[in-house]
Amino acid sequence: MPLSLDAINLTHDPFSKRIVKSGDRVDLGQGHEMEFVSAPNLHWPDTIFSFDHRTQTLFTCDAFGMHYCSDSTFDDNLEAIEADFRFYYDCLMGPNARSLLNAMKKMGDLGKIKIIANGHGPLLYHNLDILRECYHNWSQKQAKAETVVAVFCATDYGYSDRLAAAICQGVQKTGVGVEIMDLTTADSQEIQELAHRAAGIVIGMPPSANVAAQAAVSSLLAVTKDKQSIGLFECYGNDDEPIDPLRRKFIDLGVKEAFPAVRIKETPTAATYQLLEEAGTDIGQLLVRERNIKQIKALDVNMEKALGRISSGLYIITTKKSDINGAMLASWVAQASLQPLGFTVAVAKDRAIDSLMQEGDSFVLNVLEEGNYQEIKKHFLKRLYPGADRFAGVKTQTANNGCPILTDALAYMECEVVSSIECSDHWILYCTVKDGRVSKPNGLTAVRHRKVGNYY
Ligand SMILES: Cc1cc2nc3c(=O)[nH]c(=O)nc-3n(C[C@H](O)[C@H](O)[C@H](O)COP(=O)(O)O)c2cc1C
Known part of the structure; x- marks a missing residue:
């Protein structure tokens, strides 16, 4: 020590x-x-x-x-x-x-x-x-990661190190590299070298009185280029430097804002850390989007058409863990065992819901009904700002495991994540079913027919 x-x-x-x-x-x-x-x-x-x-x-x-x-x-x-x-x-x-x-x-x-x-x-x-x-x-x-997000903050201030760790976690889910640097102790050359190399820059606002960190932020502004993306967050210290003047300066440089500035006014809770993780995922996804599109386009056309003939149902996964809830439209769901009754679901590594679907976590699998799913599907595909309520305007009930059931679903199952396998860009989760109901005995499950296999 x-x-x-x-x-x-x-x-x-x-x-x-x-x-x-x-x-x-x-x-x-x-x-x-x-x-x-x-x-x-x-x-x-x-x-x-x-x-x-x-x-x-x-x-x-x-x-x-x-x-x-x-x-x-x-x-x-x-x-x-x-x-x-x-x-x-x-x-x-x-x-x-x-x-x-x-x-x-x-x-x-x-x-x-x-x-x-x-x-x-x-x-x-x-x-x-x-x-x-x-x-x-x-x-x-x-x-070795070619695309890197640099996270700068004064690590001994407010909750900055834990908040920065949540952002890093979110960035890593997208496969983008992340490096963290302390604005107070790193010298300006190190700070500028990292900022120059990074495709994205995230700054946790340092205290107004920290002269070294303030100087470091100015040196960051001097090397930022318009092709970079930025994100800003408060650290919930007593005396955070205000976000808006700095944000304005970055916008004037022509950089893209990857997520709306996170303003933390109360002691951080699990929901705050989730919000920052999602903000980290947002900046990572923004940086890899173009690369992913190129990779998908490069696939063999016949092969992707053949794979597209694999069809499946349409489901909404709904979860709640302490005061955070989440939901995701899923089609890569397949029954996997009889005793106990179990199935697998493939969840992309950069999904916001990933942190609520760890081994031992509970969730509800809602089955969508053929001819009656477009509205729900649209609702759950809407892009929301990190931290927004996924269930606003949707009718729900609460399952025994505490997670939301969609009232309009054809059927629901209360489930638990038992184990997971890492499969390239997805986690395959093996889940067992604890309880379930069908709301319309003659209703049919919505089926997803695809033309190509390079998307869901
Ligand atoms: C028809 C359809 C089926 C989908 N199935 C899955 C799936 O099985 N697994 C998955 O990880 N994402 C799936 N997605 C993508 C997610 O539903 C969607 O992109 C996600 O809710 C966005 O959440 P995010 O904020 O975490 O990125 C599917 C999307 C569509 C349109």
Whole structure:
């Protein structure tokens, strides 16, 4: 841990200290010689790893962590921790992939590392090589991304780091790279280099009194080009710099605004983080739209016509998790098991609903009726601003699992997501059915006939 003034304020008691830098060693006795490795930006600008040569244990602060807790001290069950290990990486480490690759290179110079003792989750020991390789591969993929969104904020201000992490998560869902940079500690050259390289720029408004961050924002304005997209959000600090004057300056430069400025007036809730995640997805989707259209056009015409003969029904998935609800028109739904009754649904990775459809989550599958679905379909395909109410003007009832049932649906099923498989640009979710009703016994399911297989 870096020994900053903040650390002293935490203890409220004076203690003897020595400030260390990369490469320094401190002998704690009995062979425990600690070596320090500077690993900046791994969630905090001043992260330092500490290596105990005797036990070959590397203390990594937030890096290699996960929000997972069980009775095991060690990573003895790889299957149990995999998903959390990946999720934590995506949220907190992925946006700093370049810094992570630098830190891992320095780790290589320490010699054999037997244990990684991180600040969150089990100690990594049994599967250390596999987990290190995962970090390396994911970071290389991120660092190589051709299209990058740069997220700038003063990370120690308001809720900015958590809000920025939600945006990064949303961007990553679209397959676009994301890098986060601290406006207070990064030097202006680093800031301008990243801003110059990025196709999209997101700024969390720094406090008015932070002179360094204000100067950094000015240097961003100096390098922004009209082909870039921007997005702005408040950090819910006491003294956020107002959004509008900055927004005006960017618009005057001719840049596209990827999402309406997010103005946070109350303590962030789950809905706020969802809103920011959706804003991140919006900027990512804006940047990849043209590339995706080109890829779809390049498909073999006969093959796509043949695939188009796969037909399916039409459904609306509806969910509610704490105070957030979501809905999506879906046709890639297919029954998959008899006991228990189960089916699969393919959900694109960049769908807003993705975060409400994780393993263990509940939802309702509403079946649309042939000859009676156009209005509902149109309603649920409308593009809404992040955070808008998907159900405004739609008749609903509440299912036992708390999710909305569409009153006009032909049938509904209460379901739970059991497992998922990653399939390129979609997640295939295997779901089981807990309950269900048909509202019109003679009604027929709406069928989706397509001409080509390169869209739903
Ligand atoms: C006929 C039709 C069927 C669709 N089926 C699916 C589907 O099975 N899976 C999916 O991820 N998206 C599907 N979509 C796309 C989504 O319904 C739609 O783009 C989405 O609701 C937009 O949400 P977003 O804000 O998350 O991008 C379908 C779209 C149409 C027009």
